[in-house]
Amino acid sequence: MSVARCPGSCGELIQGWILGSEKLISCPIDWYSTVEVRDGTPLPDERPLTRAMVSALLAHFGYPQALSSALRIEVDSTLPIAKGMASSTADIAATAVAAAHHLGHSLDESTLAALCVSLEPTDSTLFRRLTLFCHHHATTQIACAPAPHFDLLVLESPVFLRTADYHRLPRAAALTAHAEVLHQAWGKVQRACIEQDASLLGEAATLSAIASQSLLSKPGFATLMALVESCDLYGLNVAHSGSVVGLMLDQDRHDVEYLRWALTQKKLTNHWPKQHLLSAVSGGVQLST
Template identity: 60%
Template sequence: MAEARCPASCGELIQGWIGGGEKLVSCPIDWFSTVEVSEGMKLPGERPRMRQMLERVVAYYGYSTALANSLNIKLESTIPVGKGLASSTADIAATAVATARHLGKELDEPTLATLCVQIEPTDSTVFRNLTLFDHLNAQVQIACPTAPAVELLLLEGNTTLLTEDYHRRNRESALISNAEVLDNAWLRLQRGCELQDARLLGEAATLSAIASQQLLAKPMFNALLALVEKFDLYGLNVAHSGSVVGLMLDERKHDYQQIIWQMKQLAIDVHYQTQHLVKMIEGGVR
């Protein structure tokens, strides 16, 4: 038996056309999918992509299909599905590492990322550091220095959207039109990590969130931007292929309960009925 767990992501810090193609930097938070792989019969209700990943890892190390069929997968997750919280990436990445550990192996991050994108578009939560990642083919993996400490008031939108449905949309022209904005956001994000400056990180995320409105508009977005200004928050980020919004803050400096109260006065909470205070954490599968 072996276990692994991978964090969720509060959307993305940035996502868009950067350096000639679509890339992203995820925002890992302290919610997890925990996967256990052990010998035994396949369990009912198993998620198909997790089984697909287990089979890929077994084959990657040269073992037989019969071995894969002799293993079962157990999942415990605190991550809501279909909201842009990287639940699927967390599930399959944790499955990959748990399977490798069961076989007495250790997957490095580049190999794990490559295995994941073979199954679906993948969040960069598979990397320990904030990483600019080509989430479609894993050919670009540029790590940042350690990120500054940030908390987020995570606003869970009322709608769900499957990542693959988002990627079926014709988005390239809109993405390219914002390339300069996203290149600027990427530079600010890197600088924010280098200087341990949460405000620069927030500026980068806000630039990307504004650009994302052309592709997948968030309800009450201008009102949320006004909250950032009113409470002098670091910024906001969004799930570019989901309904989540994160208000980036420091709970020692910002009264998040007051922000929630203000959201109710402005009826923003009609569209984001559930709010959570979460921490941005180091990524990577544990």
């Protein structure tokens, strides 16, 4: 038996046309999917992509596919699905690492990324550091210096949007139109990590969030931006292919209860009725010992 966990994400810090193609940097948070893989009969209600990952892993290591039917996968996750919180990436990345360990193998991050993108567009939460990632092909994996600490008030919408549906939208013109802005945002992310400056990271995320409005607009965005400004928060980040929004802050410095009150007063809770106060964390899949 082996157990591994991978964090979900509050959308992306940045996503757009960077270095010649669409890339992203996810925003890992302290909300995890935990997966156990052991010998046993598969469960009837398991998540299909986790089984697909086991099949991909067996092929990678040269095992017969028949072995899949002798492995049980159990997922423990409360991450909201189809909201832009990387729930699927968390499931399949944790499944891959747990299954590999159960079979006596390990996976480096690049191999894990390649396995994940073979199944679906993948978030960069599987990397230990903030990483500029080609989420379709895994051809770009540029790690940043360790990220500065920050917290988020995660705003959860009742709106569902499957990542695959988003990627079928006609987006090329809008992506390339904002290439210069995303180039600036990418530079700010790198500087923010080197200088340990959460405010600069918030600036980068806010630039990307504004650019994303032309691709997948968030309701009440101008009001949210005004709230970020008036409360002197670090910034605002969004799920570029989902509905979640993050208010980037320091819970020891900023008045979170006032923020919650203001969201209600400005009727923003009509769009985001659930809020979660979480910390940004290092990414990467962790094996339980």
